[in-house]
Each structure stands twice: as C-alpha cells, then as structure tokens.
Amino acid sequence: MFGYVRPRRDLLAQSEFDAYHAAYCGLCRTLGKQFGFRSRFLVNYDMTFLYLLRTSAAEPSGVRNCWCPARVCGRRACMQDAEGFLPAAAYTVILSYEKLLDNVRDESFLRSLPFRILTLLFRRAYRKASKLLPDFAALCERQLAALQELETARSPSIDATADAFARIVSGCVNDLSDPGLRRPMEQILYHTGRFLFLADALDDLKEDCAKDAYNPLRYRFSVSGGALTQADLDYLSQLTDSSVNLAGAALELLPMQANRILLENIIYYGFPAVFFAVKTGKFQARASLWHNERHKTDHTGEST
Amino acid sequence: MRDPYEVLGVSRTASDSEIKTAYRDLVKKYHPDNYANNPLADLASEKMKEINEAYDAITKSRGAGSSYQSGGYQSGGNQSYSYGYQSGGSASSPYAQVRSYINANQLDAADSLLNTAPTRDGEWYYLKGTIAYRRGWLDEARQHYQTACAMVPSNFEYQNALRTVQGGYTPYRQTNYQRSDMDEACNLCNALLCLNCLCGGGGCR
Numbered sequence: 001m002f003g004y005v006r007p008r009r010d011l012l013a014q015s016e017f018d019a020y021h022a023a024y025c026g027l028c029r030t031l032g033k034q035f036g037f038r039s040r041f042l043v044n045y046d047m048t049f050l051y052l053l054r055t056s057a058a059e060p061s062g063v064r065n066c067w068c069p070a071r072v073c074g075r076r077a078c079m080q081d082a083e084g085f086l087p088a089a090a091y092t093v094i095l096s097y098e099k100l101l102d103n104v105r106d107e108s109f110l111r112s113l114p115f116r117i118l119t120l121l122f123r124r125a126y127r128k129a130s131k132l133l134p135d136f137a138a139l140c141e142r143q144l145a146a147l148q149e150l151e152t153a154r155s156p157s158i159d160a161t162a163d164a165f166a167r168i169v170s171g172c173v174n175d176l177s178d179p180g181l182r183r184p185m186e187q188i189l190y191h192t193g194r195f196l197f198l199a200d201a202l203d204d205l206k207e208d209c210a211k212d213a214y215n216p217l218r219y220r221f222s223v224s225g226g227a228l229t230q231a232d233l234d235y236l237s238q239l240t241d242s243s244v245n246l247a248g249a250a251l252e253l254l255p256m257q258a259n260r261i262l263l264e265n266i267i268y269y270g271f272p273a274v275f276f277a278v279k280t281g282k283f284q285a286r287a288s289l290w291h292n293e294r295h296k297t298d299h300t301g302e303s304t
Numbered sequence: 305m306r307d308p309y310e311v312l313g314v315s316r317t318a319s320d321s322e323i324k325t326a327y328r329d330l331v332k333k334y335h336p337d338n339y340a341n342n343p344l345a346d347l348a349s350e351k352m353k354e355i356n357e358a359y360d361a362i363t364k365s366r367g368a369g370s371s372y373q374s375g376g377y378q379s380g381g382n383q384s385y386s387y388g389y390q391s392g393g394s395a396s397s398p399y400a401q402v403r404s405y406i407n408a409n410q411l412d413a414a415d416s417l418l419n420t421a422p423t424r425d426g427e428w429y430y431l432k433g434t435i436a437y438r439r440g441w442l443d444e445a446r447q448h449y450q451t452a453c454a455m456v457p458s459n460f461e462y463q464n465a466l467r468t469v470q471g472g473y474t475p476y477r478q479t480n481y482q483r484s485d486m487d488e489a490c491n492l493c494n495a496l497l498c499l500n501c502l503c504g505g506g507g508c509r
Contacts, residue, residue: 159441166440184344190440220443241471242442246342252333253347 003285004199004278005046005192007262008269016261018077021290022063023262024048026079029066030089035125039089040069042096042122045289046196049266050172051088052259053188055081057181060258091136091172093129097122098140105148139171156219158239162197169193180255187250188267191243195271198240202228203278203285233279244271308358320366327359341465343409343438402431411435426456430465437469445469 009017028043055061066078079085100122103115130137147164155161170190176182201217206226208215217223221232228236247267256263277283309316312326334355339348398421405414415435421428433448449466456462 157444159436159443163439163441180347183347187344187440194440194442238471239442239446242469243440245468245471246440249339249342249348250344253344253351 002196002200003045004196004274004283005049005266006270006274006289007265008273009289011269012261012265016265019063019079019259020048020052020262022077022079023051023259025066025068025076026061026081026085027051027088027092028068029078030082030085031092032069034086034089035093035128037069038121039093039125042092044092047088047092047095049192049263050091050189051085052262052266053185054088054173054176055084056254056256056259056263058084058257087133087175090129090132093122093125094133094137094140095168095172097126097129098137098144102144133175135174136171139174140168143168143171150216151214154214154219155216158198158201158216158220161216162194165197166190166193169196184250184253188247191247191250192267195240195243195247195275198236199275199278199283202236202275203283237275237279240271240275244268247271306354306358308361311354311358312362323359323362327355330355341434341437341468345407397427399427399431406431406434406438409438411438426452426459426462428452429455430459430462433465433469437465442469 007017007020012020024043024045027048028040031039031043061079061081061084063077064080065075068074068076068078097119100115100119104112104119106112107115126137143164147161150157150161150164167190169192170186172189173182173185176185201215205215205217205223205228207213209218209223209226217228217236221228221236244267248264251263251267274283309318312323312330314323314326318326331352334348334351336345336349336352339345342348398417402414402418402421405411405417414431418428418431418435429448429452433445433452436442436448437445446466446469449462449469452462453459453466
C-alpha cells in the first residue's frame with residue numbers, strides 16, 4: 001500500500017532478514033496462486049507485516065525454494081504456509097482494489113484513466129477475495145466514505161481522519177474468533193494504521209499545499225511554505241511515539257510463538273526510523289529492502 | 305493450567321534466583337501501571353494472574369519458603385486500575401459512573417454521560433482525555449490531559465496520564481532506543497505510586 005511499514009534491515013541478523021524475505025515471497029506466491037498472476041504485483045511490505053502478525057501465535061512454518069518471476073533464472077526461499085497466507089493475500093487484494101477505486105473517485109476523468117484500467121485488471125481477483133471476506137469489503141467502503149466526508153468538511157482533526165483509516169487496517173483481523181489474539185492485534189493494527197496515515201499526511205504535505213488539496217495537518221497546525229514548524233514536527237513525532245508504545249504494549253500481550261524479532265523490529269525500530277526519514281524528507285517509498293547493502297545507509301535514510 | 309515454567313519462560317533446571325529474576329522481569333512488564341488506561345488492561349491483568357500463579361506453583365513445588373510475596377504485586381485483582389490513585393472525595397459524583405463505563409470499555413456511554421456533567425473541571429478534562437486515549441485519539445487525549453493538568457497542577461494521576469500520552473514511558477519494551485532520562489523520572493513516579501498503593505493509601509481497591 002504505502003511501504004511505510006518495514007523493518008530496519010541493518011538491525012536484523014541475516015537469518016532473521018531471510019525469514020522476512022521468505023514471508024514476503026510466500027505472500028507473493030499465494031497472491032499468484034489464489035488470485036491470478038497479476039495479483040503478484042500487489043505484494044508489499046505492509047501486508048507482509050500483517051501476515052507476520054496474524055501468524056505470530058502459530059508454530060513457525062517451513063521454508064522451501066520456489067520459482068520467482070522477478071528473477072530471470074533462479075529460485076527464492078519461500079515460506080510454506082498456505083493457510084496463513086490466504087487471508088493475508090485476500091486482505092491485500094481488497095485493500096489494493098479499494099485504494100484504486102478511491103484514486104478513481106479522487107482524480108479527474110483523464111487522470112483517473114490508468115486507475116480505471118487497473119481496477120478492470122484486478123476485478124476478478126477482488127471478487128474472489130471479497131467472497132472470502134465479505135465483511136471487510138463493506139467495512140472498507142464505509143470507512144472510505146467517512147474519510148471522504150471529513151475531507152469535504154476540511155476537518156482539522158487528525159484523530160478523526162486517522163481513525164477512519166486506522167479502522168480499515170484494524171479490520172484486517174476481524175475474521176479471527178479468539179479475542180485473546182484479536183484484541184491485541186486490533187490495537188497493533190489500529191496504531192499501525194494511525195502511524196501510516198500520519199506518515200503519509202506528512203510526506204504529502206508539501207505537494208498538497210502546492211495543489212491546495214486537503215491534508216488534515218494543514219488544518220490542525222499552522223503550515224508555512226508546505227512545512228510544519230519544528231515544534232509541531234516534534235509534537236507529531238511524540239504522537240507517533242505514543243502509537244508505537246500502544247502497539248508495543250499490545251504486542252507484549254500476544255502469545256507469540258513465531259516472528260517476535262521481526263515484529264519487534266518493525267514496531268520499535270522500523271516505525272520511528274521511517275517517521276524520522278519522512279520528517280527529514282528522505283523517505284523513499286519505492287526504495288527496495290532487497291537491494292541495499294547491509295550496514296550502509298538504509299532505505300529509511302537513517303544511517304546506523 | 306499451562307506449565308508454570310513455560311509461563312515464566314525458564315527451563316525446569318533453572319536455579320531459584322533465575323526464576324526469581326524471570327518473575328520480576330515479567331511482573332515489571334505486565335504491571336497494571338503500565339497498562340493504566342489501556343483498553344487491553346484486562347488482558348494484562350489476566351497475564352499477571354497467570355504469572356503469579358505460575359510463580360507460586362513453582363516455589364511451592366520446590367518447597368523453598370520464598371520471602372518474595374508474589375501477591376503483593378496484584379493491585380486488587382480486577383481491572384479497576386484507574387481508580388487506584390483517586391482521592392476518596394469524588395466517589396459520589398457522576399464521574400464515578402463515567403470511570404466504571406471507561407473501565408468496562410463502554411466508551412460511547414462514558415462519553416455521553418460525561419457530556420451531561422454540569423461543570424468542566426480538571427476531572428472532567430481528565431476523563432475526556434482518558435476516553436480519547438482509549439479510542440486511540442492521542443492528539444485529543446493530550447490536549448485534554450494538558451488542560452486537566454493546568455487546572456489541577458498537583459494531581460498525580462493527571463500528570464502520569466499526560467506523561468504516558470507524550471510517548472515517553474515504555475516499560476514493557478525490552479530494547480530502549482530513546483529517552484532514558486524520561487524513563488528514569490517516570491520510574492520514580494511509578495515507584496512512588498506503587499508504594500502508595502501497597503501502603504493502602506489513596507483509596508486503592
């Protein structure tokens with residue numbers, strides 16, 4: 001979706017990083033198998049986190065080499081967990097499709113053309129996924145409409161706008177029945193969603209100011225020249241720190257069997273590093289985790 | 305019941321002192337103060353109960369008369385943590401009802417009852433902030449906590465809530481990456497709060 005939820009690679013041992021990569025590849029493979037080859041393009045770091053979180057209470061899964069279309073010749077280590085990957089893949093398809101629809105709604109006819117074409121390409125995958133998770137597709141539509149309403153009203157509340165989005169993200173565990181798992185996961189995902197929203201709003205602030213587009217930060221703080229004052233930036237950092245704390249408090253309540261190091265890395269180190277990079281204008285959403293040399297300045301722009 | 309050694313995360317061959325250390329670390333992590341106002345406070349309390357039972361079971365089975373009283377760490381058993389630091393005076397006010405709604409996670413009911421309150425004093429802003437905090441609305445929570453602290457600067461509970469929402473205090477985190485100075489100050493605060501509860505002060509239930 002956004003690429004903001006990612007681990008600090010430089011703080012992971014090679015074996016842990018390999019496990020993360022195998023989960024990413026496993027999600028990609030499941031997307032291809034269940035929702036058609038083109039759905040493989042929807043794989044992303046954010047949804048890899050969702051998979052790792054959702055399966056943290058289960059026994060760790062095995063790894064096997066699989067064919068990877070992104071590598072001309074060669075295979076990649078790929079996690080084998082069809083049961084765990086399927087819902088994560090279905091959530092990925094629905095969220096991506098809803099985001100495309102949202103782009104279609106937001107843009108003018110000509111500008112929305114590429115998104116219209118993409119929605120056609122993913123329509124079949126979306127139908128299959130929304131059959132698996134009928135409530136979630138409805139939740140997405142409801143929350144995006146609420147977000148649209150806040151946008152039209154030019155709401156100055158970053159809480160209300162972030163809440164509309166964060167509820168979508170926390171809805172990604174609605175299918176779990178055990179409250180001992182679901183409730184902490186919901187809290188983690190709610191604050192992940194909140195973090196995503198605030199990081200994205202800050203990242204887009206300059207552009208939105210130039211285009212005179214809606215951005216809750218413009219109405220909540222005093223913005224000059226497309227930037228927040230240092231005091232406001234610090235305040236916003238503290239808000240995201242609080243989200244990290246609340247997500248961390250919830251993480252500690254999960255009966256974790258697997259993925260602990262990866263989840264802790266993403267929440268405790270990944271979030272602050274990404275936010276720091278966004279704050280200093282150095283975040284590159286498209287920067288790949290896979291091609292960076294270890295111990296060099298990493299994708300988040302924060303050197304170690 | 306789960307294997308008590310598994311609950312404490314130690315092997316069966318662990319020494320008494322290793323068990324005690326593991327137990328203390330877990331108690332520190334899941335202490336009710338760390339989950340004050342957190343919507344998951346009830347799960348943390350269950351976890352504490354499990355840890356205490358596991359520790360009691362191990363010490364009993366080993367037959368060693370431990371001087372470490374595990375029960376002492378429980379703050380009254382159920383999920384009424386946010387009552388802990390309340391001064392006894394306001395028990396008859398409508399705020400007591402709002403607090404019980406908040407503790408039961410009935411935030412909409414708490415909010416609408418609070419909105420009917422005739423005055424907007426420090427307690428009102430504190431409770432408003434707590435409802436926002438439980439919803440994850442941290443910006444609003446912080447504004448309300450700040451107002452509450454400004455109106456009643458001496459209230460420990462309000463100050464603690466404000467400090468938590470400012471993102472400084474992270475006791476359950478094993479790996480600290482920032483703000484150690486803040487942590488120290490807060491640890492002192494919480495130690496005092498703890499002491500206050502243990503000594504039966506402040507209407508602790």
